[in-house]
Amino acid sequence: MGLFIRELGEFGLIERLSAIVARTDPRVLVNIGDDAAVVRYDRPVVMTTDALVDGVHFRDDLIDPTSVGYKSLVASLSDIAAMGGKPLHAMVALAVPFTEQVERIEAIYRGLDEACAEFGVTIVGGDVVSTSGPLVITVSVTGELVGERPLLRSGAQVGDVIFVTGDVGGSAAYLHSKNQSDGLHIGESDEWILQKRHQRPVPQLMAGHICAQNPGCTSANDVSDGLSSELHEIALASGVRMMIDADRIPTLPALRHYARVVSVDPLQFALYGGEDYQIVGTMNRVKAGSFLSLMQAHGIRISLIGQVKSGEPNVYLNTRSGIEEVPKKGYDHFPVGVEPV
Numbered sequence: 001m002g003l004f005i006r007e008l009g010e011f012g013l014i015e016r017l018s019a020i021v022a023r024t025d026p027r028v029l030v031n032i033g034d035d036a037a038v039v040r041y042d043r044p045v046v047m048t049t050d051a052l053v054d055g056v057h058f059r060d061d062l063i064d065p066t067s068v069g070y071k072s073l074v075a076s077l078s079d080i081a082a083m084g085g086k087p088l089h090a091m092v093a094l095a096v097p098f099t100e101q102v103e104r105i106e107a108i109y110r111g112l113d114e115a116c117a118e119f120g121v122t123i124v125g126g127d128v129v130s131t132s133g134p135l136v137i138t139v140s141v142t143g144e145l146v147g148e149r150p151l152l153r154s155g156a157q158v159g160d161v162i163f164v165t166g167d168v169g170g171s172a173a174y175l176h177s178k179n180q181s182d183g184l185h186i187g188e189s190d191e192w193i194l195q196k197r198h199q200r201p202v203p204q205l206m207a208g209h210i211c212a213q214n215p216g217c218t219s220a221n222d223v224s225d226g227l228s229s230e231l232h233e234i235a236l237a238s239g240v241r242m243m244i245d246a247d248r249i250p251t252l253p254a255l256r257h258y259a260r261v262v263s264v265d266p267l268q269f270a271l272y273g274g275e276d277y278q279i280v281g282t283m284n285r286v287k288a289g290s291f292l293s294l295m296q297a298h299g300i301r302i303s304l305i306g307q308v309k310s311g312e313p314n315v316y317l318n319t320r321s322g323i324e325e326v327p328k329k330g331y332d333h334f335p336v337g338v339e340p341v
């Protein structure tokens with residue numbers, strides 16, 4: 001049996017956790033240990049926060065605690081990327097059950113630290129409280145805008161092309177496979193590929209920088225709730241219609257293979273799954289060629305998946321059998337009309 005947090009106490013835990021994430025950063029004037037942190041920024045500040053709840057955002061049998069920590073930071077970095085920002089500092093608030101073991105929280109912090117090191121972020125503070133409910137990790141990140149302006153959801157123009165980075169649906173396919181009762185639908189190497197999408201998503205920071213510095217990029221949104229949901233957000237904020245081509249939506253061979261085995265349309269995962277942490281956005285058609293080349297020169301996979309049209313804000317899918325409306329579904333914490341279980 002490991003050590004329980006109540007044997008260590010609040011301050012003992014904070015001491016251990018801050019040792020895991022300690023780093024020196026010339027921008028940090030006051031680090032962990034005082035009433036608040038003080039940092040120095042030279043440019044407009046971008047800030048975001050996301051809470052992750054045990055049982056809702058992660059579950060022991062789907063993800064290891066180090067990856068939970070890693071992914072908790074990535075979820076916020078992804079929002080900063082989609083705004084055209086460079087993440088710099090983070091705050092982490094933990095609501096910890098009385099029965100929690102120190103080992104698990106330390107593992108989460110090792111994952112947070114891993115992501116901090118990889119993406120140049122310093123954790124400058126946080127909070128620890130007890131709870132009679134599940135573990136909640138709230139990560140807030142601040143950074144600076146890299147370009148002259150933030151990337152918004154509201155700038156899409158009629159005639160623009162729609163782009164998405166990387167591939168979508170892999171994380172949701174992994175969750176789906178783990179929720180199958182017989183669990184034998186997936187080969188080992190495909191499972192490993194999809195597991196990585198779920199457990200270790202990559203925030204599209206470089207793609208966000210390139211978008212922010214290109215005046216032809218008219219809107220951007222990160223894919224947390226699902227491609228459909230994010231496209232609907234852009235359509236609504238910009239007052240445009242989005243038309244996407246089913247055949248151009250980028251999915252992994254491992255996802256398509258799994259989808260075939262379980263007889264699910266791969267687009268179900270790609271459009272409505274979520275937690276892809278890719279960037280979807282719109283781009284002036286004339287500037288699209290050089291934009292694509294620059295992305296590719298940086299090793300970023302990017303696909304043009306459709307066009308922006310005029311009309312009532314909505315999203316449509318062009319398939320081989322015709323054009324259909326894409327429902328605005330995706331991950332919703334409080335779906336209307338669904339009674340809690």
Ligand SMILES: Nc1ncnc2c1ncn2[C@@H]1O[C@H](COP(=O)(O)OP(=O)(O)O)[C@@H](O)[C@H]1O
Nearest residue numbers: 047048049050075078079082221222223224225
């Ligand atoms: N409790 C809240 N108080 C104030 N603003 C909130 C709250 N929850 C969400 N928001 C804001 O609403 C907007 C949409 O949130 P959300 O759907 O979570 O975006 P995302 O998918 O990018 O994380 C964001 O600007 C977010 O900051």
Ligand SMILES: Cc1ncc(C[n+]2csc(CCOP(=O)(O)OP(=O)(O)O)c2C)c(N)n1
Nearest residue numbers: 050055056057058059224225273274275331
């Ligand atoms: C145990 C478990 N069930 C379901 C999911 C899938 N899931 C949970 S939250 C979510 C959407 C993203 O989270 P949210 O809090 O809506 O992020 P935001 O849009 O605010 O960035 C998804 C797809 C998961 N990761 N783990």
Ligand SMILES: [Mg+2]
Nearest residue numbers: 049050051224
């Ligand atoms: Mg959010």
